[in-house]
Amino acid sequence: MAEVSLKGEQRVFMTGNEVVAWAAVAAKVDIMYGYPITPQNEIMHYWTRLAPKYGKKFLQTEDEISAGFTTLGGILTGRKAFTATAGPGNVLMQESAGMAEMMRIPVVYVIQQRGGPSTATVIYAQQETTLTAFGGNGEGHRIVYSTATHQELFDYTIKAFNSAWTYRFPTFLLGDGYQAKMREPLTIYDPEEKGMKLVPAEATVGDMAESGRSFRHLRNTYNTEDELYEVVMANQRDWDAMAPKVVEWEEKGCEDADVIIVSHGIVSRAALGAYNQLRAEGKKVGYFRPITIRPFPGEQLTKAMKGAKKLLVAESAYGQLLKMVQNGTYDNAIEIAPMLRPGVGITTEEIVQEYNKL
Amino acid sequence: MQELKENNVLQPAMPTSWNEETKPHKFCPGCGHGMILKVLGEVIDELGIKDKMVFGCDIGCSLLSWDFFALDTVQTHHGRTTPVITGMKRAKPEIVGVAYMGDGGGYAIGSQHLFNAAVRNEKITIILCNNCNYGMTGGQMAPTTLPGMKTETTPYGRDVEQTGYPTKGPEMVAAVAPEGAYVARGTVANLRQLKGYLKKALENQIAGNGISFVECLSGCPTNWRTNAKQTWEFIEKDMAQYFKVGELRTPQKKEG
Numbered sequence: 001m002a003e004v005s006l007k008g009e010q011r012v013f014m015t016g017n018e019v020v021a022w023a024a025v026a027a028k029v030d031i032m033y034g035y036p037i038t039p040q041n042e043i044m045h046y047w048t049r050l051a052p053k054y055g056k057k058f059l060q061t062e063d064e065i066s067a068g069f070t071t072l073g074g075i076l077t078g079r080k081a082f083t084a085t086a087g088p089g090n091v092l093m094q095e096s097a098g099m100a101e102m103m104r105i106p107v108v109y110v111i112q113q114r115g116g117p118s119t120a121t122v123i124y125a126q127q128e129t130t131l132t133a134f135g136g137n138g139e140g141h142r143i144v145y146s147t148a149t150h151q152e153l154f155d156y157t158i159k160a161f162n163s164a165w166t167y168r169f170p171t172f173l174l175g176d177g178y179q180a181k182m183r184e185p186l187t188i189y190d191p192e193e194k195g196m197k198l199v200p201a202e203a204t205v206g207d208m209a210e211s212g213r214s215f216r217h218l219r220n221t222y223n224t225e226d227e228l229y230e231v232v233m234a235n236q237r238d239w240d241a242m243a244p245k246v247v248e249w250e251e252k253g254c255e256d257a258d259v260i261i262v263s264h265g266i267v268s269r270a271a272l273g274a275y276n277q278l279r280a281e282g283k284k285v286g287y288f289r290p291i292t293i294r295p296f297p298g299e300q301l302t303k304a305m306k307g308a309k310k311l312l313v314a315e316s317a318y319g320q321l322l323k324m325v326q327n328g329t330y331d332n333a334i335e336i337a338p339m340l341r342p343g344v345g346i347t348t349e350e351i352v353q354e355y356n357k358l
Numbered sequence: 359m360q361e362l363k364e365n366n367v368l369q370p371a372m373p374t375s376w377n378e379e380t381k382p383h384k385f386c387p388g389c390g391h392g393m394i395l396k397v398l399g400e401v402i403d404e405l406g407i408k409d410k411m412v413f414g415c416d417i418g419c420s421l422l423s424w425d426f427f428a429l430d431t432v433q434t435h436h437g438r439t440t441p442v443i444t445g446m447k448r449a450k451p452e453i454v455g456v457a458y459m460g461d462g463g464g465y466a467i468g469s470q471h472l473f474n475a476a477v478r479n480e481k482i483t484i485i486l487c488n489n490c491n492y493g494m495t496g497g498q499m500a501p502t503t504l505p506g507m508k509t510e511t512t513p514y515g516r517d518v519e520q521t522g523y524p525t526k527g528p529e530m531v532a533a534v535a536p537e538g539a540y541v542a543r544g545t546v547a548n549l550r551q552l553k554g555y556l557k558k559a560l561e562n563q564i565a566g567n568g569i570s571f572v573e574c575l576s577g578c579p580t581n582w583r584t585n586a587k588q589t590w591e592f593i594e595k596d597m598a599q600y601f602k603v604g605e606l607r608t609p610q611k612k613e614g
Contacts, residue, residue, distance in 0.1 A: 065441070076412075076445075203450075205430035205446070208409065218431065219433040220433065220435075
């Protein structure tokens with residue numbers, strides 16, 4: 001592990017998993033709970049090396065179910081806590097994510113996607129997009145940031161904790177195996193030195209600092225249909241009010257584009273490469289990338305594609321992003337050319353090739 | 359001390375840690391949960407830990423205790439009460455964390471959490487109500503259903519060839535937990551003794567010795583379809599024959 005600190009800005013060359021561990025330190029996280037699964041293991045490896053130096057804690061649990069629920073426990077006592085997983089571990093963690101959705105627990109999950117379904121590959125995929133955004137037996141009241149670069153892994157890990165503690169919805173950082181394992185340069189920093197505000201953690205239970213406090217009874221079981229309806233609708237209203245504030249996207253050249261390439265996560269780096277190459281060739285191509293895949297920037301995409309004839313949707317999954325695009329732009333039908341490659345990487349050359357077929 | 363009030367009638371004294379607004383409680387008539395929670399409430403009062411305690415309950419009948427006490431309470435999922443309280447205690451060791459669950463939550467769906475919390479000697483207190491069946495879901499077989507006992511999923515009686523023998527939880531925890539653990543099995547048929555066990559279990563956590571685990575033998579007349587006499591007979595004879603009441607581990611020494 002690189003010997004660096006968070007004093008001032010530091011240019012570093014790190015793997016994505018190392019970046020997440022450093023970012024969690026930068027976000028003043030108190031404790032990580034985790035269970036080994038590839039490709040996120042090194043987040044724990046780096047965290048456990050950093051933890052004693054920064055007065056942080058770690059617990060290796062017996063499984064991902066436990067990692068999810070111990071994280072919720074830590075958060076309820078007012079500590080900033082997180083966990084990280086992938087693939088089948090993400091499946092198991094959805095149980096705790098559901099409780100966090102219902103009880104508005106500001107939990108942060110880092111998901112380094114691998115191939116699916118089931119054990120599949122330990123390398124890479126974008127096949128946890130639907131699971132992460134809509135897993136669990138509820139309405140998908142979560143914030144999901146899909147990162148593309150190591151700089152974003154750092155920036156959005158810090159942002160994920162702020163969003164979680166501001167809005168109190170479970171917040172996911174959606175990376176992938178390539179991001180987890182590859183090295184690239186980025187700048188790390190102490191957010192507070194840069195004048196960024198870190199949203200403080202607050203205890204929900206066990207707050208002994210507050211003398212004569214009134215006790216709290218938290219539950220996620222409801223007796224009647226109407227009672228549940230009220231709770232879920234209140235959450236839905238909060239979610240709807242929050243969505244425009246947290247939604248993020250990136251777009252280039254959509255104003256005059258005939259074809260807009262839509263992608264998320266690391267595939268958008270290939271898409272950006274294709275966009276730059278095709279633009280250099282004088283092609284009227286656009287680039288659109290949801291950074292939050294939940295809430296999905298459907299309105300923004302609809303606006304961006306107003307003058308376009310086609311969308312080229314590229315993803316390393318079979319239609320998980322495609323469904324979100326269709327759902328987000330349903331009132332403005334446009335021809336979509338899907339480039340669906342479950343579990344495999346997508347290169348700039350391949351996107352250019354697909355574009356040239358249109 | 360209980361005070362003589364109107365007409366010199368002895369008023370029932372309820373623990374001050376109880377939430378009076380939710381009494382009478384929601385458990386079925388004759389259920390053991392109310393008795394276990396009463397002695398637990400008395401212990402909380404005696405130890406004066408109400409303000410630093412977090413009480414966690416499971417799904418199943420134990421969830422009906424989600425507003426039982428006048429102290430911070432979290433109701434979570436089947437078997438997940440142990441990791442939730444573990445997570446709290448790890449993050450904030452000053453709290454006194456209690457995980458309250460049934461035999462399904464502790465010995466079936468959440469057994470990996472119980473086992474591993476014991477192995478790690480988590481400084482929490484786990485209280486498990488054993489009533490030989492799944493009460494809330496309508497009386498199915500539990501890990502603690504006695505051989506030959508009829509339940510909704512063993513209508514001809516539990517066949518140990520098919521389903522194995524009842525889980526002996528305290529014996530398992532006592533076998534795997536390191537030094538400092540406190541493990542006991544009490545019964546609602548002897549509340550004074552049960553209260554003593556629960557007190558030691560909480561004191562053990564407060565002392566920071568290790569895990570504290572108390573199983574409480576309890577009754578479920580609704581699903582057992584027993585009258586009062588039969589219920590007590592089942593707890594005191596049938597259950598106690600298989601599940602031996604007593605202390606299995608004390609923090610001072612590891613037996614065996």
